[in-house]
Amino acid sequence: MNIIEKFRSLIAKKYRQIEENFQEACAMSKELSLIKDNLFKDADMEDLTVLSRIDDETFDQLLKILTKDEEDSLRTTLKASKFLMANNIGLVDDQKDKIRDFIDRANLRKTRLERKVESSQASLDNLELYNKVEQKLIALQDSGYIDNETLNEVCALLKVTEEKKETYIDEALSFNVERYKKQSTKTLKEEPKVEETPKELPATAITKEELASIFEKHHYDMANLSDEMVNLLMMNGDLIKIDSIFTSIERNKLDFLTEDKKNAAILTKFLLQSSSELIDEGCKLFKDEGVSADLLKSYKAIFFETSDTQKSNISDQRKKRNKGPADDSTSPISPLDRLLSVNGRNKDFKRNLELLESLGRDKKKLLETQVYLLTSPHKCxxxxxxxxxxxxxxxxxxxxxxxxxxxxxxxxxxxxxxxxxxxxxxxxxxxxxxxxxxxxxxxxxxxxxxxxxxxxxxxxxxxxxxxxxxxxxxxxxxxxxxxxIPKDSETLLKGNKYNQLLEDYAPSTISPETLDDPVIKKLDENYKYSNLGYNFNGVIISRKKLLRNYEFLMKTDLIPAEEKDQHQMLFVASLYNSWLDMDQIEKIEGAISASMSLGGNNDVLKK
Amino acid sequence: MFLKNNGFTDEEIDAILNKYDSDTIDTLLLNQDNVDEVITYLKDYGIKNIPKLMLERIDIFYFPVSSIKKLFSQYEKDSVINALDHNSAIFDEML
Structure with a gap:
C-alpha cells in the first residue's frame, strides 16, 4: 500500500468514524433532552421536589440511564422518595442525600453528553473537507505526486501528531522519487507522443458586441438573424466592410434586404460576400439607364463577384445528369451554407449585357426584360x-x-x-x-x-x-x-460506344474541314435539301446533327485511329437520337455507301 | 427545397431540377424571396398550373412582381391566363 492508498484508507476510516459518531450523537441527543427537559427545566437545582413532577414512565427511563442495574436499592429508594414527595410526606436525610446524588449524576451525564454531541457536530461540518481531500487523492492515484499542500490537509484532517506527520513526510518523499523513476523509464520506452495542442474555441474576427453595435448603427434588429448567421459573421466578417456594405445598401435603397426579416439569410450573404463597390456600381448602371430600382431585387447575383474556379466548364447535358448542388434533397449542407455557396454573376452580367447589346438589342430593354439571361453564366x-x-x-x-x-x-x-x-x-x-x-x-x-x-x-x-x-x-x-414510334435505330445503337460518346459530349462544332470531306460533299450534292437537312430517299435527317457528330467521332482522341471507320462513323452520326425503322435505316445506309463509293475514303479527318 | 412550401409536389420539383442546370437552380435560390412573391401573385391572378409554367418558362419567375403586374395590365386578364396556361411561349410577345 503506497502512501496515497494509506491516506485514502485512513480518511475512509475517519469518515466512517464520523458517521458512527453522528449516529451515536443522535441517540445521545435523545438522552440529553430527556435529562434536560425533566430534571433541569427549572432554574433551582436545589429543589428536590423536581422528582415528584416527573411522570412514572419518564422516571423509569431516567433511572435506567443514571443508575446501574445492580443499584436496585438506590432505584427503590428514589422511587419511594418520589412517591412520598408527590403525597406531601416528608423525607428522611438519607432519602434527600440519594436524591441529591441522583441529580448530580444527571448533571454530570448532561455535561458529558453535551460535549460529545458538540464534537460530533464539528466532525460533521468537516465532512465536506474530507470529500475534497479524498477526490484530490483519487486524482493523484495513478500518476500524481504528494505535494506539501496535500500532505498538510491530510494530516490536519486525521489530526496526527507532529511525530507521525514527520513519518508521513518521509514516506511521501520516497513515494514521489519512485514514481518519478518509473514514469521516466516508461516515457523513454514509448513512442514519442505528439503533444496535443489544446483545443481552443476558434477565435472570432469580431465580437458579438461589435457586430451588434454595427447593426444598431444601421437600425437593423440583429435578432432577425439566426445564431448560425451571427456566428458566420463573427467568424468570417470584417467590421469595416460590414459597416460599408450596410451604408451602401442604405445609400442605394436596397430596402428589400433590410425591410423583410425573411431576407436575413440573403442579407448575411451580402454582408459576407458583397462589397460597397459592387453594390454602388450595379445600382449606378440601373440608375444611369433609367431602369426602376425595383428590378434590383431580381439582380441580386450581380452584387457578388463571379468566381472563375467555382464551377467547371462541363456541358449542360452532363451538368443536368449530375445535378450536383441543385439536388437539395440529398445535400447534407444547411440552407444557409447552400445559399452562401451560390456563385456571384457580376462579371457574367457585364459580359452578357455587352453580348446581347452586340445583337442589336436596347440596353434598357434588356435590363428590364432579360433578368434570367443577364444573370446566367456567360459561358453558357x-x-x-x-x-x-x-x-x-x-x-x-x-x-x-x-x-x-x-x-x-x-x-x-x-x-x-x-x-x-x-x-x-x-x-x-x-x-x-x-x-x-x-x-x-x-x-x-x-x-x-x-x-x-x-x-x-x-x-x-x-x-x-x-x-x-x-x-x-x-x-x-x-x-x-x-x-x-419506331425503335429499330435505338435498338441498333444500344450499347454502341460511339453513340455513348455522342451522348456524353454533345458535340457542337462543324469545321470547314468537315464540309470539305469528299463524302460529305457527295452527301450534300445528292441528299441535302437545305442547310439543315438531308433527305435520304424520303428519310429526313438533320444535316447539322450528322455533320457535328461525324466530325467529333472522326477527330476525337477517345477512339483509336485504327478504329475510325468512316462508314460506321457516318452511320452512327446519322442514326443518333432518331426514330427510325429498319426500312429507313437501310435507305440511310444506302445513301452513305453510295456517297463513299463516289467520294472515296478520306483520311483527312482521321487522327 | 423552398418550392415545396409553395405547394409544388416532389415530382414537379424533380422535373424542374432535371430540366435546369445547377447554375439556374443557384440563381433561383438566390432569388427565392422574389420567386415566392411571383408564385403568390400568379396564383392570385388565376394561373392554374404554376409548376408547369416554371418548367416551361423559368425566366418569368425572375421578374419582380411589379414588372409582371405592369406587363399583364396591358392585356385582357382572361387572354393572359389562357396564354400562360396553354402557350407560355407567348410571354416573349408580351415583353
Missing part, C-alpha cells in the same frame, strides 16, 4: 448563341425571341423538329425551344403518322394546343403512340 450564353447560329436561327433579328437562348437543348430539339419536318416552324417560333416539355415530339410524330394535322388553324404559333398540353389527352392514344 456564349455556347447557346453559338448553337443557335450553327442551326441558322436569325438571332440578329430584333424580333427573335431571346428566351430561346436560355434553352438547354437547342441542338437536340432542333434536330428533332427538323426530322419531324417542322424546321420552318421552329425557326419561326424559336421560343418553343425553351417551353419544350418531354413527350411532345412523340405526340407530334404519332399525329403525323395517323394523318392528323398538327398545326392550329386559329393560331399558327401553336402546333394545336392539345399537343402542347400534356395534361390533356392526345388525339392518338398513348398505347398507339408507343406502337407508332
Amino acid at each position: 450564353l456564349l455556347r447557346h448563341i453559338d448553337e443557335l447560329k450553327l442551326y441558322e436561327y436569325p438571332i440578329d433579328d430584333k424580333a427573335f425571341p431571346l428566351s430561346a437562348i436560355s434553352s438547354f437543348r437547342i441542338m437536340e430539339l432542333t434536330d428533332k423538329y427538323i426530322e419531324l419536318g417542322e424546321e420552318e416552324y421552329i425557326h419561326r417560333y424559336a421560343s418553343k425551344l425553351t417551353s419544350h416539355i418531354d413527350g411532345i415530339f412523340e405526340r407530334m410524330y404519332a399525329m403525323k403518322k395517323e394523318g392528323i394535322p398538327i398545326h392550329s388553324e386559329k393560331n399558327p404559333q401553336n402546333i394545336r394546343t392539345i399537343v402542347f398540353d400534356l395534361n390533356k389527352p392526345c388525339e392518338v392514344a398513348e398505347d398507339r403512340i408507343k406502337e407508332l
Whole structure:
C-alpha cells in the first residue's frame, strides 16, 4: 500500500468514524433532552421536589440511564422518595442525600453528553473537507505526486501528531522519487507522443458586441438573424466592410434586404460576400439607364463577384445528369451554407449585357426584360448563341425571341423538329425551344403518322394546343403512340460506344474541314435539301446533327485511329437520337455507301 | 427545397431540377424571396398550373412582381391566363 492508498484508507476510516459518531450523537441527543427537559427545566437545582413532577414512565427511563442495574436499592429508594414527595410526606436525610446524588449524576451525564454531541457536530461540518481531500487523492492515484499542500490537509484532517506527520513526510518523499523513476523509464520506452495542442474555441474576427453595435448603427434588429448567421459573421466578417456594405445598401435603397426579416439569410450573404463597390456600381448602371430600382431585387447575383474556379466548364447535358448542388434533397449542407455557396454573376452580367447589346438589342430593354439571361453564366450564353447560329436561327433579328437562348437543348430539339419536318416552324417560333416539355415530339410524330394535322388553324404559333398540353389527352392514344414510334435505330445503337460518346459530349462544332470531306460533299450534292437537312430517299435527317457528330467521332482522341471507320462513323452520326425503322435505316445506309463509293475514303479527318 | 412550401409536389420539383442546370437552380435560390412573391401573385391572378409554367418558362419567375403586374395590365386578364396556361411561349410577345 503506497502512501496515497494509506491516506485514502485512513480518511475512509475517519469518515466512517464520523458517521458512527453522528449516529451515536443522535441517540445521545435523545438522552440529553430527556435529562434536560425533566430534571433541569427549572432554574433551582436545589429543589428536590423536581422528582415528584416527573411522570412514572419518564422516571423509569431516567433511572435506567443514571443508575446501574445492580443499584436496585438506590432505584427503590428514589422511587419511594418520589412517591412520598408527590403525597406531601416528608423525607428522611438519607432519602434527600440519594436524591441529591441522583441529580448530580444527571448533571454530570448532561455535561458529558453535551460535549460529545458538540464534537460530533464539528466532525460533521468537516465532512465536506474530507470529500475534497479524498477526490484530490483519487486524482493523484495513478500518476500524481504528494505535494506539501496535500500532505498538510491530510494530516490536519486525521489530526496526527507532529511525530507521525514527520513519518508521513518521509514516506511521501520516497513515494514521489519512485514514481518519478518509473514514469521516466516508461516515457523513454514509448513512442514519442505528439503533444496535443489544446483545443481552443476558434477565435472570432469580431465580437458579438461589435457586430451588434454595427447593426444598431444601421437600425437593423440583429435578432432577425439566426445564431448560425451571427456566428458566420463573427467568424468570417470584417467590421469595416460590414459597416460599408450596410451604408451602401442604405445609400442605394436596397430596402428589400433590410425591410423583410425573411431576407436575413440573403442579407448575411451580402454582408459576407458583397462589397460597397459592387453594390454602388450595379445600382449606378440601373440608375444611369433609367431602369426602376425595383428590378434590383431580381439582380441580386450581380452584387457578388463571379468566381472563375467555382464551377467547371462541363456541358449542360452532363451538368443536368449530375445535378450536383441543385439536388437539395440529398445535400447534407444547411440552407444557409447552400445559399452562401451560390456563385456571384457580376462579371457574367457585364459580359452578357455587352453580348446581347452586340445583337442589336436596347440596353434598357434588356435590363428590364432579360433578368434570367443577364444573370446566367456567360459561358453558357456564349455556347447557346453559338448553337443557335450553327442551326441558322436569325438571332440578329430584333424580333427573335431571346428566351430561346436560355434553352438547354437547342441542338437536340432542333434536330428533332427538323426530322419531324417542322424546321420552318421552329425557326419561326424559336421560343418553343425553351417551353419544350418531354413527350411532345412523340405526340407530334404519332399525329403525323395517323394523318392528323398538327398545326392550329386559329393560331399558327401553336402546333394545336392539345399537343402542347400534356395534361390533356392526345388525339392518338398513348398505347398507339408507343406502337407508332419506331425503335429499330435505338435498338441498333444500344450499347454502341460511339453513340455513348455522342451522348456524353454533345458535340457542337462543324469545321470547314468537315464540309470539305469528299463524302460529305457527295452527301450534300445528292441528299441535302437545305442547310439543315438531308433527305435520304424520303428519310429526313438533320444535316447539322450528322455533320457535328461525324466530325467529333472522326477527330476525337477517345477512339483509336485504327478504329475510325468512316462508314460506321457516318452511320452512327446519322442514326443518333432518331426514330427510325429498319426500312429507313437501310435507305440511310444506302445513301452513305453510295456517297463513299463516289467520294472515296478520306483520311483527312482521321487522327 | 423552398418550392415545396409553395405547394409544388416532389415530382414537379424533380422535373424542374432535371430540366435546369445547377447554375439556374443557384440563381433561383438566390432569388427565392422574389420567386415566392411571383408564385403568390400568379396564383392570385388565376394561373392554374404554376409548376408547369416554371418548367416551361423559368425566366418569368425572375421578374419582380411589379414588372409582371405592369406587363399583364396591358392585356385582357382572361387572354393572359389562357396564354400562360396553354402557350407560355407567348410571354416573349408580351415583353
